[in-house]
Amino acid sequence: MRISSIDIGSNAIRQVIIEIDMNGTWTVLKKHREPIRLGHDVFLYRKITPPTEQRLVLAFKRMARLMKKFKVDKSIALATSAFRDAQNKRPLLTKIKQTSGIKIEVISGTEEARLIRQAVKHNTCLNDKHCLLIDIGGGSVELTHVHSNRIYFSRSFRWGMVRTLAEAAVQNKTPQVICKENLKKASRFLPKRQFELAVGTGGNLDAIGKLKLTLLKKGPNTLVSASELKIIYKRFMKMSPQDRLTKLDLKPDRLDVIEPALFLTLQLLKKYKIKRIKIPCVGLKEGAIYSLLNSHS
Structure with missing residues (x-):
């Protein structure tokens, strides 16, 4: 099974595509990073500005192409602090879904901490x-x-x-x-x-x-x-x-x-x-x- 996971942070967007074999072993097939600093817009203006919005749409199209190239079976995309605070997030989430097919879930800080704990639990x-x-x-x-x-x-x-x-x-x-x-x-x-x-x-x-x-x-x-x-x-x-x-x-x-x-x-x-x-x-x-x-x- 192949999985794509996207972390939409305030400083950058990171994607990893992995393959999991029958024994549960992970193999990283691709790591991808988009240097889009959403926090710069949101923490100063409380919204994602049009130029950044355009960059976001193009970035998610690129990540969608990677998912297609590597024949991903399942995917997840999570947005954190900057998206949580952005006043114009709803129409942007819809636009990204329409243009790339990627559905973004905006998670709470509590859920963010829980998921990070999951990663640490399995690796440390x-x-x-x-x-x-x-x-x-x-x-x-x-x-x-x-x-x-x-x-x-x-x-x-x-x-x-x-x-x-x-x-x-x-x-x-x-x-x-x-x-x-x-x-x-x-x-x-x-x-x-x-x-x-x-x-x-x-x-x-x-x-x-x-x-x-x-x-x-x-x-x-x-x-x-x-x-x-x-x-x-x-x-x-x-x-x-x-x-x-x-x-x-x-x-x-x-x-x-x-x-x-x-x-x-x-x-x-x-x-x-x-x-x-x-x-x-x-x-x-x-x-x-x-x-x-x-x-x-």
């Missing part, structure tokens, strides 16, 4: 530890406390990195100040205990793993200690914008959001006295596949 051994799952997206941040396959806390916060950059520009503050203010405002809603381990998901955390390889010249990119993260952040902040562009193995639309993402991750590890963070390189689109399979089992 937590060794019965009290674990904090951290997903840092463009529009929202999901925090989940997990222990022994039980969820004790899960909440979605409007702290995404594209949103943070927009708020910083409007308020004439640094993104780091916005991150600190968000944590302080939400302190009464956050878990009060310490954690033995963190697991980071999403494009920003995957990028932090890449920065370990590039800036520290060592692996693995799937495990970063708190002390390593401090060094990564310091070295990143010392680099000029041009050096970041030419010397780091990051996409251009990741270079601005990774700065507050590094800072927020550091703040969370410090707050909860977490010594290391696992980065399994999975997220919403993989969790959506597990959910789709469970619904048809």
Whole structure:
């Protein structure tokens, strides 16, 4: 069986097409990314503007062609924070369905956190530890406390990195100040205990793993200690914008959001006295596949 899963985020749109054999083994056939920053429009203007709408329609036509090329049997497309907030989402969802055949489901932050948890559950051994799952997206941040396959806390916060950059520009503050203010405002809603381990998901955390390889010249990119993260952040902040562009193995639309993402991750590890963070390189689109399979089992 072949499945296409599309994650329509606030910073970019990501598609993965996989094949599952009789034993349940996954083979990735195609990964595709559309660098469309929906959050830039929505977090500033509360809607998706006509130029971005045109790019979206063309992007989904391309993804539909990929689905046809790889003879996909089942598909799922999930939209998160930017689409949740867009005032003009309904006619746009209809237009995309009519022009590409792809039906998009706009999910809540709670459902987003649940699906991310599904991806982590199937790909990461937590060794019965009290674990904090951290997903840092463009529009929202999901925090989940997990222990022994039980969820004790899960909440979605409007702290995404594209949103943070927009708020910083409007308020004439640094993104780091916005991150600190968000944590302080939400302190009464956050878990009060310490954690033995963190697991980071999403494009920003995957990028932090890449920065370990590039800036520290060592692996693995799937495990970063708190002390390593401090060094990564310091070295990143010392680099000029041009050096970041030419010397780091990051996409251009990741270079601005990774700065507050590094800072927020550091703040969370410090707050909860977490010594290391696992980065399994999975997220919403993989969790959506597990959910789709469970619904048809």
